[in-house]
Amino acid sequence: MKQLNLGxxxxxxxxxxxxxxRMDALSVDQAAKAIDTAYDCGINFVDNADMYGKGESEQRFGDALKKTSVKREDLFIQTKAAIVLGEKYDFSREHIMNAIEGSMKRLGVDYLDSFLLHRPDPLxxxxxxxxxxxxxQKEGKVRHFGVSNFNPQQFLLLQESLNQRLLVNQVQFSLMHTPMIDHGIHSNMADDRSINRDGELIEFSRRMDVTLQAWSPFQYxxxxGVFIDNPKFPELNQELQKVTDKYxxxxxAIAAAWILRHPAKMQVIIGTMNPKHIIDSCQADGIEITRQEWYDLYKAAGNDLP
Incomplete structure (x- = not known):
C-alpha cells in the first residue's frame, strides 16, 4: 500500500x-481477524481513543493483537485523549498523564507512536x-504528536509553544461532509455554502505540511449512518456505481479514493470491523480517479458549482 510522510x-x-x-462490539477473536485482515491489506496504522467504548476498544485491541500474527513493532499505534464524555474537554496535566497510562495499559504497549489531543479544550x-x-517524549512514552478537530488558530496557538511538530489533525471529511472545501468553491458569495466554518483548514494544512486524517469517510x-448503498442518496450511489464499474x-474504495484524490494528501481512517469491507476499502490503493469523476461525485452528493 502507498505510504505517506505524515506531517x-x-x-x-x-x-x-x-x-x-467500534472494536468494543467484537469478541477478541473477531477483533484479531479484523486486525489481521487490515494488516494483510497493507494497513500498518491503527487509530484508537480512550473514549471509544469507554476504553473497551483499546482493551479489545490490546487483547486481540496478542492473538494475531502481527507484531507490535510492525504497527504504528495512535490513540487520543481529552474528552470526558458528556462533561468536558480536559488538557490538564493530571488528566492527560493518567489517560496516557491507562491507554498504554489497555493497548498492551509501552509506547505510543502517536498521541492526539481529542477535540479543542477552550481552557x-x-x-x-x-x-x-x-x-x-523524554520518558519514551510518545513518539509523535497531533490534534483532532482543531481550527488553524487553535493549531497555531498550541504549536507556537511546543518543541515538537504537530504532524496530524484528525477531522471529519467525506463525500457527504465537505464544508472544508464548500466555502472555497463558493468564495465571494452570500449563500450558506460560502460560510467559512473552519478557517481555511485545508489550505492551512497544506501550507503547514500537516496531514489531515479523514474520519468517517463513509458516513453522513x-x-x-453510512451513505454507501443507502436509499436516501440514490444520485450519489448511482454515480458511485458508475465509477465503481469503470475501475x-x-x-x-471509490469513496476513499475520492478523498485520496485531493492534493492535500490526506490519510483515510476506515472504521469498519467487517473483514470484507476492510478488503473492499483497501481497493482504493492505486486508484486515482479523474478530475471529472471527482467533480461528478461531489455534485452527486448534493453539492453545486456556482
Whole structure:
C-alpha cells in the first residue's frame, strides 16, 4: 500500500488507516481477524481513543493483537485523549498523564507512536501542554504528536509553544461532509455554502505540511449512518456505481479514493470491523480517479458549482 510522510516528517505510514473505535462490539477473536485482515491489506496504522467504548476498544485491541500474527513493532499505534464524555474537554496535566497510562495499559504497549489531543479544550494552557509533551517524549512514552478537530488558530496557538511538530489533525471529511472545501468553491458569495466554518483548514494544512486524517469517510451527518448503498442518496450511489464499474472495485474504495484524490494528501481512517469491507476499502490503493469523476461525485452528493 502507498505510504505517506505524515506531517512532512520522515515517518511513513499507510495512506489508509484502521480505525478501532467500534472494536468494543467484537469478541477478541473477531477483533484479531479484523486486525489481521487490515494488516494483510497493507494497513500498518491503527487509530484508537480512550473514549471509544469507554476504553473497551483499546482493551479489545490490546487483547486481540496478542492473538494475531502481527507484531507490535510492525504497527504504528495512535490513540487520543481529552474528552470526558458528556462533561468536558480536559488538557490538564493530571488528566492527560493518567489517560496516557491507562491507554498504554489497555493497548498492551509501552509506547505510543502517536498521541492526539481529542477535540479543542477552550481552557487549554499551551505552556502546560508543552511541558506534558516534553515529559512524554523524554520518558519514551510518545513518539509523535497531533490534534483532532482543531481550527488553524487553535493549531497555531498550541504549536507556537511546543518543541515538537504537530504532524496530524484528525477531522471529519467525506463525500457527504465537505464544508472544508464548500466555502472555497463558493468564495465571494452570500449563500450558506460560502460560510467559512473552519478557517481555511485545508489550505492551512497544506501550507503547514500537516496531514489531515479523514474520519468517517463513509458516513453522513454526525454518526447518522453510512451513505454507501443507502436509499436516501440514490444520485450519489448511482454515480458511485458508475465509477465503481469503470475501475472494477467497491463503492467503499471509490469513496476513499475520492478523498485520496485531493492534493492535500490526506490519510483515510476506515472504521469498519467487517473483514470484507476492510478488503473492499483497501481497493482504493492505486486508484486515482479523474478530475471529472471527482467533480461528478461531489455534485452527486448534493453539492453545486456556482
Amino acid at each position: 512532512g516528517s520522515n515517518w511513513q505510514a499507510s495512506q489508509i488507516a484502521f480505525g478501532a473505535w 487549554m494552557e499551551p505552556e502546560e501542554v508543552a511541558e506534558i509533551f516534553d515529559d512524554l 451527518g454526525f454518526f447518522e 472494477e472495485v467497491s463503492k467503499n
